[in-house]
Amino acid sequence: MTTVEITRFRVLPARADALLAARPEMLRDFQTDRAGFLGARLVRLTADEWLDIVFWGSSEDFAESRRRGADRPGIQAFFSLIDEVVSVEEGTTTEPVGA
DSSP, X not given: OXXXXXXXXXXXXXXXXXXXXXXXXXXXXXXXXXXXXXXXXXXXXXXXXXXXXXXXXXXHHHHHHHHHOSOSHHHHHHHTTOSEEEEEEXXXXXXXXXX
């Protein structure tokens, strides 16, 4: 099974384009610098609310990434555009990622 991080957050609509522009660099930082990072999907729910679904190899990988926070420039640029974190949850998949 794969660990899943589900983060719901708000971004002012005027900053949505900047958020999307910052996303690729954030993902590159995660791919090159976060053990167990398997991928992510960003979902826009409303004009100002988003859902980030991140897949991790293990709960420990997710915990270590949270501990490190925005310690890379691409991650910091993306996180700085978030106005409010609504919730963060952790779960596990019931089927392989990509199925």
